[in-house]
Amino acid sequence: MTSTARDEVPDALAVRPPRQERSRQAWARVLDAGVAILEEGGYEAFTIAAVCERAQVPPRALYDRTSSKDALFLAVYEHGLDRIRVDEEVFTQEEFWAGLEARRLIETAVAQIAASFARHAAFLRSVVLLSGGHPEVYRRGSANSSHLSDLFAGVVLRARDQITHPDPGQAVRLCFSTIFAACVLRVAYGPGFAGVHIDEETFVEHLTDTAARYLLGPEHSPGG
Numbered sequence: 001m002t003s004t005a006r007d008e009v010p011d012a013l014a015v016r017p018p019r020q021e022r023s024r025q026a027w028a029r030v031l032d033a034g035v036a037i038l039e040e041g042g043y044e045a046f047t048i049a050a051v052c053e054r055a056q057v058p059p060r061a062l063y064d065r066t067s068s069k070d071a072l073f074l075a076v077y078e079h080g081l082d083r084i085r086v087d088e089e090v091f092t093q094e095e096f097w098a099g100l101e102a103r104r105l106i107e108t109a110v111a112q113i114a115a116s117f118a119r120h121a122a123f124l125r126s127v128v129l130l131s132g133g134h135p136e137v138y139r140r141g142s143a144n145s146s147h148l149s150d151l152f153a154g155v156v157l158r159a160r161d162q163i164t165h166p167d168p169g170q171a172v173r174l175c176f177s178t179i180f181a182a183c184v185l186r187v188a189y190g191p192g193f194a195g196v197h198i199d200e201e202t203f204v205e206h207l208t209d210t211a212a213r214y215l216l217g218p219e220h221s222p223g224g
Contacts, residue, residue, distance in 0.1 A: 016065050029057060043073075074137075102163075110208045114183055186203065
């Protein structure tokens with residue numbers, strides 16, 4: 001995610017960072033507790049009382065940092081996303097992608113995205129289901145997906161010369177949109193939502209094959 005999405009936060013939703021070590025430790029517990037509550041019960045379970053109880057802190061520890069439940073939720077939301085951003089760092093690691101031929105490059109990029117969705121499925125489920133009715137979560141989610149699209153394109157376009165579409169850049173972006181949408185539906189509504197209930201390994205196999213066929217042509221499918 002770019003820094004712009006954070007920087008545009010209204011003052012009413014801003015977080016006052018703790019300065020003392022004891023306060024930083026308490027705030028870290030609050031953020032961890034908030035993510036755990038979202039993972040286990042979704043936004044409906046996310047209350048100031050529940051976070052305080054889970055983090056073993058008094059309400060004042062929250063109001064010293066934030067001014068409302070919504071401000072607290074957005075701080076927790078960013079904390080959860082920070083964990084996902086660690087996964088995304090692989091897209092910037094030159095040595096990870098060096099030497100991969102075109103199909104393998106696409107397979108690996110798709111698999112990395114799908115694996116991150118699977119690892120963080122409980123958290124992502126709660127925020128995806130909320131985003132349609134929460135403008136700020138929608139805005140940040142859009143910024144996050146755009147950034148991930150940039151990372152994906154930066155890797156896959158290493159195989160630009162083998163992409164069969166006249167506009168490789170547009171083709172890769174559309175490919176990412178399909179992959180992203182499939183992963184969002186899977187974590188938000190379950191693996192059987194679209195009518196075919198398949199395990200994670202099979203899901204990724206089909207997703208990577210779809211991406212390779214679209215970008216490189218049918219001869220790059222397994223057995224092609």
